Amino acid sequence: MVNVAHILKLAKAKKLTIGAVESLTGGLLLATLTSVSGASKVIKGGLVTYTREEKEKLLHISHVKIAKYGVISEQVAFDMAKMGRYRLNVDICVALTGNAGPKVMEEKPRGLYYLAIATPHEVQVIEVIAAGTRTQIRRACVTRALEELENTLLKQVA
Template structure:
């Protein structure tokens, strides 16, 4: 399966870099962690997965600033960045992939269905990408997992290759 190949490639890349990974998930509810741990040998790289579905969990477990949540909302570039940065720092991981968004079925906090932010922090450098997915709740969550893994692969690969921030997508 193509998706399983992506998970294996991400784990292999991080393994070669001798890097560790944590996930911080909201709308995907642990799907990224589940996909990664489906791959034999994931324990060499994967440290832990945090599911912070509500604002309180984001604040208490990931130390997302209450000011950030109040000013920008849970579904925001700023929240995704703090989730990724703090997830890596709090767990001692070299990398953290974080996702927050609205999978539907209705708009929430004025944010449309399908709006997703994916944050990726690798060795202290953070990238956040905004996506507008369409489809059912399940499809939006699946697309989020796929794009999160792709962003992690691109970010970790670019930084490992010595291209620095300018090469990060």
């Protein structure tokens, strides 16, 4: 189990700020990160870009890119994290986009999601397929995002 307090402590010790841009999790990641007292010292905010239109409007992701790859794609996850980092003015931005189900979307299976983490030096994107109900998939996304965020923080120089 991921320890959110430990993640926040790592970020605070390294003087790093965190933000999130979420689609399929609808704010669940940010709610989890802010559930611990003192989160405001490192968490600056987040965006829920649940629809294609919001990804275009709030993150300036091109309509052409979305039409070509779909919102459930490595390319869009990359842009969500990169632009989220810029828009939220944070050191690290975690982005999640995918299909929690129950149906196939954009010809992509239920449970497929992309997790992207943008730092000042790189953007890493991970493709994951989770199993279970819609709720289980969304929770699995958040757990994996927290694990990857912790790993990213451990690699950052203070």
